[in-house]
Amino acid sequence: MSLLxxxxxxxxxxxxxxxxxxAAALGLAAARRGKRVIVxxxxxxxxxxxxxxxxxxxxxxxxxxxxxxxxxxxxxxxKEEWLRYQLRSDTLAGLLGGSRVFQYLTAAAPGLTxxxxxxxxxxxxQLERRTEGAVYDLAIVDAPATGHGLAMLRAPSTYAGVARVxxxxxxxxxxxxxxxxxxxxxVLAAALPEEMPVNETIELEGRLxxxxxMALDAIVVNAVYPQRFSAADAxxxxxxxxxxxxxxxxxxxAALSEERRARAERSQTARLRRAAKAPVFTLPFIFEPDIGLxxxxxxxxxxxxxx
Ligand SMILES: Nc1ncnc2c1ncn2[C@@H]1O[C@H](COP(=O)(O)OP(=O)(O)OP(=O)(O)O)[C@@H](O)[C@H]1O
Ligand SMILES: [Mg+2]
Numbered sequence: 001m002s003l004l005x006x007x008x009x010x011x012x013x014x015x016x017x018x019x020x021x022x023a024a025a026l027g028l029a030a031a032r033r034g035k036r037v038i039v040x041x042x043x044x045x046x047x048x049x050x051x052x053x054x055x056x057x058x059x060x061x062x063x064x065x066x067x068x069x070x071x072x073x074x075x076x077x078x079k080e081e082w083l084r085y086q087l088r089s090d091t092l093a094g095l096l097g098g099s100r101v102f103q104y105l106t107a108a109a110p111g112l113t114x115x116x117x118x119x120x121x122x123x124x125x126q127l128e129r130r131t132e133g134a135v136y137d138l139a140i141v142d143a144p145a146t147g148h149g150l151a152m153l154r155a156p157s158t159y160a161g162v163a164r165v166x167x168x169x170x171x172x173x174x175x176x177x178x179x180x181x182x183x184x185x186x187v188l189a190a191a192l193p194e195e196m197p198v199n200e201t202i203e204l205e206g207r208l209x210x211x212x213x214m215a216l217d218a219i220v221v222n223a224v225y226p227q228r229f230s231a232a233d234a235x236x237x238x239x240x241x242x243x244x245x246x247x248x249x250x251x252x253x254a255a256l257s258e259e260r261r262a263r264a265e266r267s268q269t270a271r272l273r274r275a276a277k278a279p280v281f282t283l284p285f286i287f288e289p290d291i292g293l294x295x296x297x298x299x300x301x302x303x304x305x306x307x
Contacts, residue, residue: 003307004030006186008125008178010141013190014147014200018222020047022190022283022290023142025299030065032304037136038069038124040096040143042117046072052293059111061133065293069136072126076116082116114148114155115172122175146204153179153187154212159178186217191222191272193265198272216278217305221269223285225262234259283307
């Protein structure tokens with residue numbers, strides 16, 4: 001089943017590997033297929049509007065391109081809103097004062113932030129929304145870096161286990177079932193073609209399996225250098241070694257260093273392919289200084305062919 005036909009796709013991976021870029025490109029690819037899509041950035045600040053050339057980020061859900069909306073879900077703010085709502089008529093809240101109740105509840109319930117964040121994300125993927133928001137065919141979550149991403153996915157099952165009764169347990173069970181339903185939810189790992197990010201991606205796949213009993217649907221290796229030279233060309237370049245004019249030598253050195261980088265990236269990608277169970281796709285390095293709508297459309301075309 002194509003990732004784009006699910007209801008919720010969680011994009012996770014190490015910091016700075018391209019999660020936001022990939023989430024945006026995936027969103028454009030799904031919108032092209034006629035889906036109503038929302039990309040949800042789990043962060044205090046939304047980056048998508050600027051990337052897509054839209055004026056400042058609005059507070060709620062906002063259409064950013066035809067068929068593609070965006071929203072930011074700030075975990076801390078979401079938790080505070082949720083607690084305030086839960087405590088709205090509670091005399092205890094009045095007695096102790098808001099902030100102390102927050103502190104007490106948060107200390108008593110680790111993972112609460114992740115749970116309510118996941119709840120908000122889950123709601124975006126529902127055909128019948130709890131809130132008044134629009135209805136989407138697909139919600140793409142730009143999750144925070146690996147550890148936090150796993151914590152978000154784990155929180156519903158943790159809470160379903162610790163809360164014996166009541167609305168929190170009921171809600172946690174519903175969200176957990178949705179996250180584990182492979183027809184409904186997909187998990188995509190973003191990586192870079194370098195040693196450490198490849199190791200961490202292999203580790204992420206293992207932790208997802210061991211700790212949550214879940215699998216990655218796809219791994220996207222981002223920002224891969226092109227292979228510009230054949231093996232024979234590379235050998236010839238190497239053989240030039242210090243001959244010719246200064247310009248020719250500089251050009252040969254630059255070409256060789258790029259060729260070496262591309263070769264190292266290919267071997268890291270191959271290592272990831274051997275170690276990972278999930279299919280591995282690559283996205284090209286974008287050489288322009290900024291990644292905007294045009295560049296994202298290009299990445300979306302690549303993803304569309306592969307997914
Ligand atoms: N394919 C690519 N080619 C070139 N540069 C890229 C590519 N993908 C992403 N970048 C650049 O790399 C940087 C990090 O990308 P991005 O912000 O998408 O990563 P991230 O995983 O969301 O980071 P963070 O963990 O900080 O949220 C950005 O400056 C982005 O423009
Ligand atoms: Mg990001």
